[in-house]
Structures are given as structure tokens and as C-alpha cells.
Amino acid sequence: MTTNRSLRIVHCFRAPVGGVFRHVRDLVSAQNAAGHQVGVICDATVGSKLEETLLAELGSGLALGLVRIPMQRQIGPSDAVAALRTYKTIKKLKPDILHGHGAKGGTYARVFGSLLRVSGVSVARFYSPHGGSLHYDPTKLSGKVIFRIERLMERMTDRLIFVSKFERDAYVRKIGEPRCANTLIHNGLSAEEFEPVTTSDTAADFLFIGELRVLKGTDIFIDALAKASSSMSRRLTAVIVGEGKDRAIFAEQAKAVAAQVAMEFLPPMKAREAFRLARVVVVPSRAEALPYIVLEALAAGKPLIASRVGGIPEILGDQSLALVRPDATELAQKMAIAIGDIQAFEACMPDRDDLRKSFSVDSMSAKLEAEYFVSLRR
Numbered sequence: 001m002t003t004n005r006s007l008r009i010v011h012c013f014r015a016p017v018g019g020v021f022r023h024v025r026d027l028v029s030a031q032n033a034a035g036h037q038v039g040v041i042c043d044a045t046v047g048s049k050l051e052e053t054l055l056a057e058l059g060s061g062l063a064l065g066l067v068r069i070p071m072q073r074q075i076g077p078s079d080a081v082a083a084l085r086t087y088k089t090i091k092k093l094k095p096d097i098l099h100g101h102g103a104k105g106g107t108y109a110r111v112f113g114s115l116l117r118v119s120g121v122s123v124a125r126f127y128s129p130h131g132g133s134l135h136y137d138p139t140k141l142s143g144k145v146i147f148r149i150e151r152l153m154e155r156m157t158d159r160l161i162f163v164s165k166f167e168r169d170a171y172v173r174k175i176g177e178p179r180c181a182n183t184l185i186h187n188g189l190s191a192e193e194f195e196p197v198t199t200s201d202t203a204a205d206f207l208f209i210g211e212l213r214v215l216k217g218t219d220i221f222i223d224a225l226a227k228a229s230s231s232m233s234r235r236l237t238a239v240i241v242g243e244g245k246d247r248a249i250f251a252e253q254a255k256a257v258a259a260q261v262a263m264e265f266l267p268p269m270k271a272r273e274a275f276r277l278a279r280v281v282v283v284p285s286r287a288e289a290l291p292y293i294v295l296e297a298l299a300a301g302k303p304l305i306a307s308r309v310g311g312i313p314e315i316l317g318d319q320s321l322a323l324v325r326p327d328a329t330e331l332a333q334k335m336a337i338a339i340g341d342i343q344a345f346e347a348c349m350p351d352r353d354d355l356r357k358s359f360s361v362d363s364m365s366a367k368l369e370a371e372y373f374v375s376l377r378r
Helices: 018-033 049-060 079-093 102-118 141-156 165-174 218-232 247-256 271-275 292-299 312-316 328-340 342-346 352-358 361-377
Strands: 008-012 037-043 065-069 097-101 124-128 159-162 182-184 204-209 237-241 262-266 278-283 304-307
Touching (some): 018 049, 037 049, 037 079, 049 065, 102 141, 124 361, 159 361, 165 182, 165 312, 204 328, 218 247, 247 262, 278 328, 292 312
Parallel strands (some): 159 182, 204 237
């Protein structure tokens, strides 16, 4: 980053899990290195042992500290208490930049940043959707209400930051052309993450890694694995790494097909550790923005199958043979092809040097810092 002056930056988001948490950690690391003072506000109720360890590491390097406040995913009575505590925390931290990530973080950052502006504090209000509210259906009442609120919130937004072209297009389609400043900045990886990962000698055939919830397609993965096993007349193996609210449902689903496939559920772990556990990574999500796990798998040299949703085609290429619809039958067919000749399937993956040029954490953080300073000058 090129630093004009040291900024006080506060990132606000709900759940310290998944891609949003990874994104914030990357930004914090780069912003600390650039000499900025950074703070983080997030939920206190979500997080496995891995996330707790990562939060401890993150908090130790934050000049403005790590503050955890109970925040619900859905709107509820406890929101009033969480909102008041968050506002008091933000006011005390006196940020130059208040950057909200996801629906709840974005709401807090923009509303409370606006309240600070009314009281005479100069603060720039940033919002990165990361999918978030954009996953709602515009034909349903809940979606119409959410998108109306998002439209109104543009008046409180100094900068919208999209992580994929798909995300920006979805915003335009569901909410309208942004009436505030906005830009596209892709997620990025560090140089170390482009080192290949060696697969274990006892590796399973397939790996699912992520939050265990319907949106991420864990059920599609389990169904597809059973179908692929039947079509190949052999018992395929898989590892499912992660935690989430729907874990018990998926565990029961896995039991129902245990005669056809061998599946092991493991707690959350770092992606590069999980990559050693299987030959092919599968990302069967029903919706995404620009998922880190796809970038991480490809950078590590892992063959991958992923849903044609969100910004994933922007990573793999729109014509990639690795793309499938989030459908168990179609995914099963692709899994059979991939595991039948892994070397041939691996040859279909994007060139890692090209990925390195397009998805760099240094480029991501430098572009965002430039947006911070432009916003403050305005």
C-alpha cells in the first residue's frame, strides 16, 4: 500500500466465519503493515475452536482492538441492545473509515457512521455486500423490503465495494444502478498460498469445506456423491470439513447413504490443511459472491468442481469444464469424470500464474486504500 497518512479504520461484520472473516483478516494484515490503526467489531456468539484461535491472533495485532458483541443473523428484539453497544463502541473508537461487511455489518456501519457525521465527526462510510442481502429473492415480500432498505441506505453510503462483477450486476438488477460511488475490487491471495499442496497417501476422493448450511449446497454434495458411487459401481469416499446450523440434517442425510459412500465429518480447519485430505475439491454452493475457497483450492494446485453461481465463473472462466449447475445429478456426472481421470481433469484448471496476476491480496488492499483516501478527500 502507498500510505498518504495513517488512518483509523474500523471493520464491522457479523459472523467471524467463512469468506467474509478471511477477507477482513487479509485487509487488517495489509492495513497494519501500511501503518494504519485498525479495529474490528463482530459477533460474540458464532465461531468454532479454529475461529476463536484466528480471532485471538487477529486481536493481538489491532491498535483499536477487537470488540465482540452478540449479533443475531435475523432481525430480532436483541438487535436494539447489540446496536446500542455497537454505536457506543464505534463512537469511542473515532474512526476515519467505518467499513461494514455483509448485511448487518453494512447496516451498522452506515447508520452509525451517519449519526457520527451529524454530530460533526468526519468519517467515510464503506459497505461491502459479500452477497449478503443480495441473496434474497426480489419477487418475494422479504426481498422487496430488503432491497427497498438497501436503496434508501445508499444515501448513507460513501463507497460501495463489490468483490465480483456478478455481485455488482445482481445489485443493479435487484436494487438499481448505485446512486453512490462504487467500485469492483476482487478478493486476493498472498504469494505463499500459491505454493502447491501435496495430497496425503490416504486421501479421500472428494472434499467439501465450508459452513454447513443449505446455501452452501452440502446436501447437494452428499446426494451427488451417492449418485456418482452408483454410476461407477464403487464406494467413493469424502471428507466434509466445517460447522454450521444445518450440520445435524446433513449428518442424517449421510447416514442414509452410508452403504454407498464413506463420509467423514471433521471440524473446521485451515483450507490448506484440508486440501491434503482429498483428491478433488467440490464447491456445490447455491449462491456465492467471489468465494475464497475456489481461489485457495486453485492456487494450491487442487482440481476443483464448482457451481456456476455468483462470481465463480470470473475465476474459472465462463467456459470451464469444472463448472456445473447446483444440481446433484449434474454434479455426480462431473464427479465421476474427475475422479475417473484426475490428471486430465486437472489439466482443465486455470493457469496458476494467471490467477496470481488477477487475484493478489496486495492489489486488493492497495486499491481499497486508494478508495479510502479519495472518499475522505471528498
